[in-house]
Every structure is written in structure tokens, then in C-alpha cells.
Amino acid sequence: MKLSKTVTGRIVVGFTAFCAFSAVAAVAWIMGTIIWGGHSHISWAFLSQAPTEGMTEGGIFPAIFGTFLLVVIMSLVGVPVGTITAIYLSEYVNRESKLAQIIRFAVNTLSGIPAIVFGLFGLGFFIQFTGKNLDRVFSPDALHWAQPNILWASLTMALLTLPVVIVSVEEAIKTVPRELREASLALGATRWQTIRRVVLPGSLGGILTGAILAVSRGAGEVAPILFTGAAYFLPQLPTHFSDQFMELGYHVFIMTTQSTDVEKTLPIQYATTLVLLALTFTLNFSAIALRARLRRRRMAA
């Protein structure tokens, strides 16, 4: 039997539409399942208390706090470094020069490296190399820096999210019209004055988008902190750079795989996952919305 063209066409369009909507359905399914399973366990007490009874009861406050601290330290390092690198790439070197190409290639490579390799790097460089040498100099008798802690974990994460910031800021800088720069330079402003007064204000939205995306990525990744600072359970909140910390994603991981009573803690697992999902979803969504608004404004201009 030979199918008519219209029938085949319908099948083709239908099949491609099915593929597209199955992706949408997957997103809805995952979010629905996690919201459904977790919403009833979320309360102020759950968000504000520490785990109790060998982590089979209680809340997740230390994990929320640790995640917050992680992304703050990470952003304080990663966002300025990424922004400045992007400025250098787009304002100081010729876009087509060898140097710019090398840096851009390196940034591309960086964004493709598996997260777990960053964890290895954090262990090999920050803990085993930097930490060990710091200890050798400052405290020869005690182990202080040569062990996993929140500083090393944050720096590892900053490196992981560096490409996100660089790409986002570069995109934003590209949209500042050349005429504005030239006008500024023609009025006698120096290169730095032009960057500070014209280029940076014009690309603030892009920097903010990059920072939000980096924070979202940093809050969601677990592999890099598995052995650079995350802890199973801590009775106290981290107060010092050399303390370990609890983290939301890591908490989900250990609660599902190493909990003493997986069945009993299922509501906690769902609720923790929901908190993590809500956090990254909010961040991503605001980045998407912000970018859309910037794009519209650019179109209008």
C-alpha cells in the first residue's frame, strides 16, 4: 500500500511534534512528581532546623546555609574574574588575534570538562598542593588547609562556573554599540574611562544574567564538591574558611543512597529535592526573563 503524500506528511509532522512534546512532558513529569512528593513536608521548621535522630528527622537548615555560603564565596571570586576576563577579551585584544583565540578555545574547553574532573582538580591542586604547602609554612604540626573545606570547594566551583560568566558577559559587551564607545573616546575619555562609564553600565544586565546562571549551576552541581568539602553531617554551621559544610545537592545524594532508613526518610528526600529544584528553577527562570527583557530593549533601541 502506498501512502499518500499528505498522510506521510501528517505522520512526519506528528512524529516530530511528539518528540518535542515528550521533552516538555518529561519536564512537567519530573517537576510534578517532585512537587507532589515534597510539598507536604515543607514547613518553616523543616527549613530552619538541623537534622535530628541520625538524619532521619528534623530539617535541612545547615544544608541550605552551606549552599548559600558556597555560592556566595564562589560568586565573589568567579564573577569578577570572569567579568574582567570577558572585558579583556572584548575590549583590549583584537577579537581575531591569536591570543584571543587561545583564551576563547581554553574557555570552550573548560566548559566541556566533566564536573567530576573539576573535583579531582580541586583535590589535587587546592588540597594536596596549595593546602599542603600552606600548612608546611604556617602550621607544620597540624593539618589545617590540606583537607577538604568550604574555601576549596567554592574555588573549585568558581572555576567550573567561570565559562558561564565569561560567555554571558562577552555577549552583553558585544551589544554595546560601537558608536557609543567611539563617541566616548572622541570626547577624550581614556580606554578605561570608556569601559567604566559606557561599556560596563551598558552590559550590567549581561553580567547579572551571567552571575545568576553561575549561581544556579554552582548550587546544582554536586560532583565537584564530593571530595573537596561537602560533609555528610555536621553538628555546627561552618564559621571558618577551613570548615567543611553541608550542601543541598549533596544532602539529596547521601539521603537517597546512604541513609540508614531510606524508606522512612523518603519525605525528607523529596522535600530536600524540591527545595533544591525550586532554588535552581527560580534562578534560571529569572536569568531567562532578564535576558528576554534585555533582548527586547535592544530590539527597541
Next chain:
Amino acid sequence: MKKRFRPGEFLIERSIQGVAFISLLFICLIFVFVFREAVPLFTGKADVVTAHEEVGAAETYGEDASAPLPQAQQELEQKHVPFRAAALTAKDWQPVSLEPKYGLWPLLVGSLKVTFIALLLAGPIGIFAALYTSTFAPKWAREGMKPVIEILAGFPSVVVGFFALVVLASILQNLFGFQYRLNAFTGGVAMALAVVPIVYTVSEDALAAVPKALTEASLALGATRWETALFIVLPAATPGIFAAMILGFGRAFGETMIVLMATGNAALLTPSLTDPVRTLSATIGAEMAEVVFGDIHYRVLFFIGALLFIISFSLNAIAEFFVRHRLMKRFKGA
């Protein structure tokens, strides 16, 4: 005209340059430090340094403790055995036993199984979804699809892993009657969720880059819209779609948390796609926290990391080549 020297300006320029070079330096350092820890394996300088006490690397993640596991926890005697690189090609991965075996085959095959299943699912879905939104879809569907894909891409991998472990694994087991709840297939299906966004995005870019003139010429010759999409647009974008698959492969191959939670984590070398597996990345994630710094196990894990680094690096380079050279050359000629 001579440029006036401004010390402030000079300092700022140098500092900006300095920071940019620090970024570059760290990227190089990743390469150096991951390889540095693995190198002694091949120079004959690595041997078992310390006596292990209870090393619990063989514990399972997930509930599949019933899956046959390499070796239970055993105490090791202190000994100095020079390590031979050939040991990496053995068929067993039993790093924590009286006679540790560091064969990477089961792990490599495990990674390939999961990646293969993930690509088999995510490839067609990503590519055809991209074809739908770039050619057939009404405007609302096209504009709605992008944020949805971005949200899928933004799901933390532990969230996907959790979903696979708690929900998907049971559904698939009931559906197909798997012997083990967590296995390569379950892990692959979960992984597909993480791979779809990258395949979709890169394919979509490639399809959108196909010159309008080609589409219009095809339509003018009397081809229908779906014929044009299937026989003109899709073939024209092949290099880009190929790149999308390669990048998807790289993503699946290096992803850690999903496989750590959803594949059962037993280093078995079997042909079946429904047996539990342990991937290269999951091995690092599961065992690194338990090893003694500097001993062979530690270095072998770094060697696996170096492998992952090289593989993802090469895949990115290949993908870039296909997008940049093949695709662009083709369209410039068109």
C-alpha cells in the same frame, strides 16, 4: 601623534590583562594537576604506600546490594608491589581486595553502555524536536520550547538522579521486568534527560543556519513543507547534527551524579544492557573519598579523570571542527 603615558591607565590595563591570564593559567593547571597525580603509574614510581584499614569503597549506592559486587571490605597488608601499567587492561575492577585489580574494561564498557542508551533515546528526540520547532511548529510552540529546554538543562543532575532512583527505576522495572532495579538501561534513560537539551540546542542552531534560499528553492520546485524539512533542511544541517550527537556523547560520558545514583554501581563486564554497571565517572565519585592519598588506587582514579579529560577535550574539538569548518564551508558555497 605620540600617545601620552598615563600611569593609572597603564596599571589598570595590566591588572585586567593579569586577571585574564590567571583565568588562562587555571585552565592549564587543570590539565597539569589531573595528569600529575596519574603520571607516577607509568614511571614505575607508584607502589602501595600505606596499610589500608577498613576501606569501604565497595559499598553500593542505591539499594542494589544484591547485585554481585567485586569484593567485600577486606583489610590489606602493607606491601610494596611495583605497579605495572598493563594492569589497567585487566578484566576486573577490584581495587579493594587482597590482590587489588585495576582493570578499566568493566568501567569503560559501563560508561559506553549508559552513553549508548542515552544517545539512542536523546538523539532522535532532540533532533526531531529541533526539526519540529525550526520548521513545522506554530509560533507559540516555537517560542515556548526554548525556555522549557533551558529549564530541563537547568535541572541539577542530582535532581534527575533522584527522580531516576525513586520513580523511574520502579516504573521501568515493572514495565520490562528487570532483574535488578538499578541498571545500565535505567541509568541511560535518566541520562537521556540530561542529554536532550544539548542535542536539541546544537541541532536547532544548525537547522536555523540552513540558508533560506535552499528552503525556498525546494518549495518553489513543488516540494511540500515536510519533504523540504526532511530531504533538504535536515541533510544540509548534518554536520551540525553530528556535532550535537558528539557533544551529547561527551555530556553523557562525563556525567557523574546521575549514573552514581541510577546504575547500580557494580563493576560487571557483561554484554547485557540491563545489568547493573559502574561507569568511569561514577567510580571516581564513589571511591575517591575513601582512598589513601598517593597510593595506587588514588592514582588510578586520577588516571580515569585524565582519560575523561582527554575524551571530552577531543570530542569538543571534533564537534567544533564539524560546526565551524564543514557546516560553514558548506553554506558559504551554497
